[in-house]
Amino acid sequence: MHPDFPYQLYLVISEESCLHYPLLTVAEMAIEGGVDIIQLREKNLSTSAFIKKAEALKKITDKHRIPLIINDNLKVAKAVDSFGIHVGNNDMPPTEILQNWDKNKVIGYSIEYLEQLQNAQTKAANHLGISPIYSTATKTDTVTEWGLDGIKKIRSLTQKPLIAIGRMDADNAADVIKAGADCIAVVSAICSAEYPEKTSKKIKHQIQQQHENL
Structure with missing residues (x-):
């Protein structure tokens, strides 16, 4: 576990990824199963609809004292006073976010190729998303499929979470924690699960067990 990012199981949630229950129900079940932090990712909503959904989710995350991250929308992040924001290469850069938001807020930045580790955006970010470890149907614009060797390489080049x-x-x-990741971010395995709480518990157990072995 990284001292600057004490979260082990990170849920990335959207309405379309939730198969068996509404988004808010899945979020609550996942938290009860051990999810430590949640990112709301709604690429196709208007800003006003995104804010409304984020406000509803934040009531749940606040109740459980779980941080809420907003995906790629600074207006939404500001409107709901989220814990942080997560952006990728084609989104508002972390350096710009720093100039336009509270300095105490957290910025996550997706690493899709090694050269990014040397840029100003990585320096400005608080933690890094290694995206993706294995290609998925939820992300079709993949640049690099990192695998375990990719995690090891990135771990050797940065101390960031x-x-x-x-x-x-x-x-x-x-295996991913053993390779050097501090936290596991999950989308489909939890959101599309018939029993999100049970699935979350199972993943969290694997993470905790591996951290204890390190």
């Missing part, structure tokens, strides 16, 4: 995303589940979580 690393969040692994991309087809993460209970079967590969331990």
Whole structure:
């Protein structure tokens, strides 16, 4: 566990990724199963609709004292006073966010190729999303499929907290932590699960067990 990012299981949630229950229900079940931090990712909503959904989710995350991250929309992040924001290469850059938002807020930045580790955006970010570890149907514009060797390489080049995303589940979580990730970010394995709480518990157990072995 990284001292600057004490979260082990990170849920990335959207309405379309939730198969069996509404988004807010999945979020609450996942928190009860051990999710430590949640990112709301709604690429196709208007800003006003995104804010409304974020406000509803924040009531749940606040109740459980879980940080809420907003995906790629600074207006929404500001409107709901979220814990942080997460952006990728084609979004508002972290350096610009720093100039336009509270300095105490957290910025996550997706690493899709090694050269990014040398840029000003990585320096400005608080933590890095390694995206994706394995290619997924939820992200079609993949630049690099990192795999375990990619995590090891990035770990050797930065001390920042690393969040692994991309087809993460209970079967590969331990190996990904062992390779150098600090946190596992999950989308489909939890959001599309018939029992989100049980699935979250299973993944969290694998993460905790591996952290204890390190």
